[in-house]
Amino acid sequence: MLTITNIKRAGSDALESITIEEGLIKGWNLPVEGKVIDGQGGTLAPAFTELHAHLREPGQTEKEDLASGLAAAAAGGYGTVVSMPNTRPVVDDPAIVRALIEKAQGLGLARLRPAAALTKGQQGEQLAELSYLKAAGAAMFTDDGQTNENARTLRLGLEYAGSLDMVISVHAEDASLRAGGVMNEGPVSEALGLPGNPVAAEAARVARDMELVAQTGARLHVQHLSTARALDIVREAKGRGLPVTCEVCPHHLTLTDEALRSFDAIYKVAPPLRTQADADYLLQGLLDGSVDCLATDHAPHTRAEKERDLLEAPSGIAYIELAFPLMWTRFGEQLGLDRLIDLMTVGPARVMGWPEPSLEAGAPADVVVLDLQTEREVNPAQFKSKAKFTPWAGERLRGWPTLTIVAGQVAYQRQD
Template identity: 85%
Template sequence: MLTITNIKRPGSNALETVTAENGVIKGWNLPPEGEVIDGQGGTVAPALIELHAHLREPGQTEKEDLASGLAAAAAGGYGTVVSMPNTSPVVDEPALVRALIEKAGGLGFARLKPAAALTKGQQGEQLAELAFLKEAGAAMFTDDGRTNENARVLRLGLEYARSLGMVVSVHAEDASLRADGVMHEGPVSEELGLPGNPAAAEAARVARDLEIVAQLCQHGGGARLHVQHLSTARALDLVREAKARGLPVTCEVCPHHLTLTDEALRSFDALYKVAPPLRTQADAEHLLAGLLDGTVDCLATDHAPHTRAEKERDLLEAPSGIAYIELAFPLMWTRFGERLGLEKLLDLMTQAPARVMGWHEPTLEPGAPADLVILDLDTEREVNPATFLSKAKFTPWAGETLRGWPTLTLVGGQVAYRRE
């Protein structure tokens, strides 16, 4: 039994009390029982849901592991995290899925729902044993970290996943158009003399994948396609058009594509190297408009930790990825809280990811799972990477002052994170 006092529900200034028992919300404003925690006037919400994080286990634990990654997620207010399968070895066997779930369950941090590879070894040539992977507990199928170049194999995977009631998520870039690009192709890349990754690489692949979905819809129903980390205006317009046609497609946008642009690469700092790359300010504004009009289904971080030594290589050699799961909500609240509003932002990071996956939408009602986060929406704190629980203790936003920091995260009614 655990009781949190002095908290406010979104949109209210009334101080209330919530009690959790046996992993669920027992009720509101009951006499305090069990451990009592002072919420200090914070705003309570369902714990955030992350559909796209790289936790690097197994085999890449110098970058991150389950303990550090799930602790960092809990510190960021996340109660559930879907991990990507591009590890060493690739998560394409049921035993690996079960092992990850078992290990994460004993850590006491955010809840893990591993994604499994769509194809064996993420090679894009032969489907993995999708039914057995689902039975083992895989949350979705994806070859993220690689692009699905073989359209026929992707079609077969979508058909198979449809029969299992599962989502297939895709990293939508045409590898031949992307080539060796290290940043967005445009005036900045030309000025810097760096190989560019054109917007057309994303748009062309999104167009192809949507046509595959349209074809499948003509033959027995929709295949649930989720497009990861959209970065360009054109690709978003393609998704908007597909939704208008009634196709079963969803998409996510990442905070780094909303808050950073290709101008950051003038520093030649590989900290800003991501895949897909940071685009233009016009693209960022278009993505934000997509959040506001509902074309973008949810926010995801694509939390992608690397070692400092890797990110200190030059732009041509450094790996792509930014790790910031601990500050995603404060970043979005500080930058866009006034335009999005609290209710919309929370939906994009809680109920909306659940809708994408077909899960029950989290609520604050009695009987709902006691996955909760307390947010300090007003106090400003400086971003200090040295305090990160992630192993990647560096960030593009170091030194910035943000509001909206989580102070407490409950997962199944147990404290997963508490700010000291």
């Protein structure tokens, strides 16, 4: 039994306690029993759910592995992480899914829910064995890391996934329009003489995929929306009653293509950082409910890889440990605490069709304690992730998780 004392519920200043037993919330303000952890006046929330993280295992463990990635997730307040399948080998075999789940269970960190590839080898041509992958524990199907260029294959995948009541998530970019673009196509790319990735690459692909959803009736989740135009297309599809959801990443809200004037590949992501107008529009989508959830697209690489020039460096930013503090510090006043927490808990659960997180008695004991007031400097050297560098190094942020409980067990506790 575990009791967390001196904590607040969101929107309340009253100090309370919560008791956890056998992986479930036993109740609030009960007689203190068992192990006691002082919440130090922090705010208790359901642990966050990450629908889009690259943990790089198997085969790319120099970048990240399950131990480092799930430790980073727990430090960021996440109780559940959906890992992407673009590993080496690709997660397109039920045995790999089972092995990942089994290994993660032995770590005592954030819970792993692996995504499996939609197509064999993520080649986009032949569907993977979706029913067997689901039976092995796959959480969703996606070829993220690749774009689904073959519309017929995606249509068949949607039909098959629909029969299994599973979600397909897509990296929505038209590869032929993106071509060799390394940043947003616009005045900044022109000024820098760098090949651009146009808004149309995302918008055209999202529009195509909406029509496939209309044809099949299957659930589709659009990853890391980066443009106002693409969000309008998703909003219109939702207005038609289509079973479509979407996510936005904090880096597309807090950084813009202006950062690429530094020629630093730390800012190279796919889809790319867009304009301030796009970032502002995406934020409005969080406010009006058009965007279903926040996801980080946590994508660690080695420092040597990210020190290559912009044409050669891989895309990706790793910051799962910073997501809540970054959002709370930058946008807490606009979003409000309840909405921000919902975007990281209830929203992902609704996308997946999972039970909505709760702090009521009988609910699973996946919780996080947040210090909403204390400013701390972002120090990448202290990251649990192997990617110990970040665009936000040196910034002072509020909202740091101090304690993460997963299935009733301590997965992370801040020591300073």
